[in-house]
Amino acid sequence: METKETGEHARDESEPHADDWFTNPSEREDYGSDGEDGKDAEEAEKKKKARYIEICRDESFIYSMDRKAAFYTRIPHTIDEKMIDVWIKLEPLEYASEDYTYPPKYYLEHYLIRPKRKQIQFLCEIEVAGRPANDVEDKRYDPRRWERLVPGSIEDTIFHAVLQHKGKIHDESSANGTSVRDYVENTFNISL
Numbered sequence: 001m002e003t004k005e006t007g008e009h010a011r012d013e014s015e016p017h018a019d020d021w022f023t024n025p026s027e028r029e030d031y032g033s034d035g036e037d038g039k040d041a042e043e044a045e046k047k048k049k050a051r052y053i054e055i056c057r058d059e060s061f062i063y064s065m066d067r068k069a070a071f072y073t074r075i076p077h078t079i080d081e082k083m084i085d086v087w088i089k090l091e092p093l094e095y096a097s098e099d100y101t102y103p104p105k106y107y108l109e110h111y112l113i114r115p116k117r118k119q120i121q122f123l124c125e126i127e128v129a130g131r132p133a134n135d136v137e138d139k140r141y142d143p144r145r146w147e148r149l150v151p152g153s154i155e156d157t158i159f160h161a162v163l164q165h166k167g168k169i170h171d172e173s174s175a176n177g178t179s180v181r182d183y184v185e186n187t188f189n190i191s192l
Contacts, residue, residue: 053065061093063088066087070168
């Protein structure tokens, strides 16, 4: 549509104009979005594929379970008892609410969890700034180092939070073998 006086095209006020995006933030639209429903579905898919699942929080940290590294395994010298091998990420709450230009510091703790007897075994803790190195000195499994849960302790909280998310933990017990032959080989160190 042309105006009579100038011969130029008149701008329809209902159409967005490119200059409006720069001069008036309230006129900005999300042109790449397919609406709120698309955002919700995308967020749900990201949470589903997320490496860390938030399992609890307290006044100091957000505790997240590494779902890709968590797995069930057979407890050595037993026929059918399983334990959970899990890494827990501890993010200080002070970093969760602020924007930083450098990687925030967090902690990774490695635990073994024995659901049947309500016991936990701490293997190591590392402090990470950025990406963790693969030079961790992890303690080895020791049947004498199982700890009973103290009600209200952080270990008690982690134990119960991991068990609430046990459906997301991979079962590798079939790879470890639980047959009688495997039990004899592992227990008595006799190869059959």
